[in-house]
Amino acid sequence: MSLLRKTLAARVLYLKDSWLYRILPSVRHKPFTAEPCGDLSESWNDVEPNPNQLRWRPFNIPKASEKKVDFVSGLHTVCGAGDSKSRNGICIHLYACNTSMTDRCFQNSDGDFLIVPQQGKLLVTTEFGKMMVEPNEICVIQQGMRFSVDVFGETRGYILEVYGAHFELPDLGPIGANGLANPRDFLVPVAWYEDRTVSAGYTVINKYQGKMFSCQQDFSPFNVVAWHGNYTPYKYNLENFMVINCVAYDHADPSIFTVLTAKSTRPGVAIADFVIFPPRWGVADHTFRPPYYHRNCMSEFMGLIKGHYEAKEEGFQPGGASLHSIMTPHGPDVDCFEKNSTATLKPERVAEGTMAFMFESSFSMAVTKWGLDTCNRVDKEYYKCWEPLRSHFNPKWKPASK
Numbered sequence: 001m002s003l004l005r006k007t008l009a010a011r012v013l014y015l016k017d018s019w020l021y022r023i024l025p026s027v028r029h030k031p032f033t034a035e036p037c038g039d040l041s042e043s044w045n046d047v048e049p050n051p052n053q054l055r056w057r058p059f060n061i062p063k064a065s066e067k068k069v070d071f072v073s074g075l076h077t078v079c080g081a082g083d084s085k086s087r088n089g090i091c092i093h094l095y096a097c098n099t100s101m102t103d104r105c106f107q108n109s110d111g112d113f114l115i116v117p118q119q120g121k122l123l124v125t126t127e128f129g130k131m132m133v134e135p136n137e138i139c140v141i142q143q144g145m146r147f148s149v150d151v152f153g154e155t156r157g158y159i160l161e162v163y164g165a166h167f168e169l170p171d172l173g174p175i176g177a178n179g180l181a182n183p184r185d186f187l188v189p190v191a192w193y194e195d196r197t198v199s200a201g202y203t204v205i206n207k208y209q210g211k212m213f214s215c216q217q218d219f220s221p222f223n224v225v226a227w228h229g230n231y232t233p234y235k236y237n238l239e240n241f242m243v244i245n246c247v248a249y250d251h252a253d254p255s256i257f258t259v260l261t262a263k264s265t266r267p268g269v270a271i272a273d274f275v276i277f278p279p280r281w282g283v284a285d286h287t288f289r290p291p292y293y294h295r296n297c298m299s300e301f302m303g304l305i306k307g308h309y310e311a312k313e314e315g316f317q318p319g320g321a322s323l324h325s326i327m328t329p330h331g332p333d334v335d336c337f338e339k340n341s342t343a344t345l346k347p348e349r350v351a352e353g354t355m356a357f358m359f360e361s362s363f364s365m366a367v368t369k370w371g372l373d374t375c376n377r378v379d380k381e382y383y384k385c386w387e388p389l390r391s392h393f394n395p396k397w398k399p400a401s402k
């Protein structure tokens with residue numbers, strides 16, 4: 001039997017709710033006590049603001065021979081804004097691990113996780129059933145759902161967490177009935193359960209108000225024999241994205257590549273959008289086709305799942321990241337600029353074999369101590385990729401006559 005079924009529930013406008021039929025209720029556990037939480041924190045509130053362009057080299061993955069690290073102990077918060085207590089904010093985590101979780105599960109009481117695997121697949125066992133999630137797929141695990149992660153070697157990925165909002169498909173406006181991420185491609189697990197006593201103790205780890213807590217119980221939490229409802233984890237394969245883009249002239253706002261959005265209460269303003277830059281055709285005439293030089297009223301955190309990003313062939317590597325904070329100027333590096341300033345504009349494939357993505361947020365994010373220092377991955381030379389930019393302005397230039 002397939003472990004997943006298709007759903008149209010990814011786009012629900014009514015309250016989210018599910019009923020779970022379990023062998024023993026989750027209330028039967030010993031008290032929660034503080035658990036050392038390593039680099040998972042809301043410490044961005046204590047760190048000095050940093051308006052520079054930031055770029056990280058690929059984040060380190062610990063070697064299993066040196067230290068066994070599972071999905072939860074390998075979580076590190078890179079940046080964020082707001083706070084979980086007032087139910088308003090976002091944060092971005094990086095996970096890097098090498099070991100499966102054994103008799104340990106995780107519950108995030110603070111918000112929803114959108115998980116973007118970059119290296120290594122994740123077998124995610126949830127209270128709703130199992131999902132295998134590979135690089136180039138994403139999954140969403142919503143607030144409060146218990147889950148455990150099996151890995152198959154050195155594993156790394158990115159997480160976008162939103163407090164107090166759920167991800168949904170963007171409104172399509174004039175695009176109409178279909179396009180971008182289609183509801184039919186979202187998969188949800190079917191119920192899977194184990195009726196297992198764990199006398200040595202099963203550990204439930206709970207992220208609550210940005211801190212970690214743990215408690216013991218003597219049975220597996222994955223004891224849900226059946227469920228129904230629309231509050232479920234789900235996964236989506238980015239290859240299914242139906243790309244819409246400019247076919248005449250100019251460069252479309254990358255919001256046209258939005259897979260999922262977490263809306264704020266202000267119409268048109270997202271708490272966070274998950275945007276991808278998939279393989280596609282570039283055909284725009286009379287246009288500098290790569291991303292333009294710009295400052296943005298939103299924060300842009302970018303990651304790379306595989307390949308090269310067109311605006312930065314070098315320096316921005318799979319498993320690394322960049323952060324262009326609100327109103328921080330950025331754009332293509334000098335090589336991309338020169339190449340595309342003189343290129344003949346014929347139709348050509350863009351981003352073949354790659355998948356870059358952006359977590360774009362209306363929040364002004366601050367970087368944690370881990371992100372700035374402890375991870376030791378900040379590329380201090382990043383600004384140099386724009387230093388050689390030279391003016392090509394010629395006031396006498398005229399377009400070639402037709």
Ligand SMILES: O=C(O)Cc1cc(O)ccc1O
Nearest residue numbers: 253254290291292300311330
């Ligand atoms: O900065 C970036 O590379 C992301 C981005 C891409 C694009 O095509 C237009 C705007 C934008 O912010």
Ligand SMILES: [Fe+2]
Nearest residue numbers: 296300324330
């Ligand atoms: Fe940008």
